Ligand SMILES: Nc1nc2c(ncn2[C@@H]2O[C@H](COP(=O)(O)OP(=O)(O)O)[C@@H](O)[C@H]2O)c(=O)[nH]1
């Protein structure tokens with residue numbers, strides 16, 4: 001199921017997601033919503049990528065000033081998910097606007113076009129800004145080089161994309177929205193990262209809870225032991241030192 005949530009063409013983006021908040025865990029029988037934001041310079045192929053993912057169509061022209069949000073269900077590693085995807089657009093050259101996009105969303109896809117070197121150079125800039133805005137280096141992220149089918153116009157080598165993604169600690173895909181190549185993979189990889197971070201956090205939380213429970217339980221026992229130990233130090237009126 002895919003649904004378009006609405007067009008926004010105003011001066012400022014009308015964000016559909018709560019500021020930076022992690023999506024609530026689903027109740028019984030409810031789908032976990034993953035808030036995804038697609039970033040990148042204008043014209044790199046963001047809308048084509050998103051529309052191919054949600055509607056299985058290559059839309060050759062999409063108004064570059066329109067920011068849209070879409071919902072798409074997917075089963076990823078046997079687990080259902082609802083992706084709430086914000087396809088950013090408009091005056092992205094304004095840092096304030098980029099920051100606003102970055103405050104929402106749990107995971108990000110930063111796109112460049114393999115035919116546009118400048119858009120590739122901007123990826124690291126997006127990542128720096130993302131880390132600053134989110135005050136974290138582990139924001140779930142996937143790097144996507146769009147327009148794989150236009151290989152004859154390529155300006156960015158696959159190795160360059162891969163190296164950059166490795167530096168940014170993010171999975172990397174070259175995609176073709178026109179031929180639906182590695183489109184699902186990019187979105188699914190992002191959901192996997194979000195899930196892994198969640199599992200890791202849960203494990204850390206469970207271990208901390210276990211440690212404090214053990215400390216609480218051990219408390220009275222340690223006290224009894226201490227009293228017993230001190231009583232052994234005094235025999236009659238003489239201090240006995242045990243070595
Ligand atoms: N050949 C080819 N063209 C693409 C692909 N993705 C996008 N385009 C074209 O690139 C242009 C900009 O795409 P668009 O998705 O609107 O870019 P956005 O501004 O980043 O959203 C349009 O003319 C698209 O038809 C692709 O995978 N292959």
Ligand SMILES: [Mg+2]
Nearest residue numbers: 046047064089
């Ligand atoms: Mg667009």
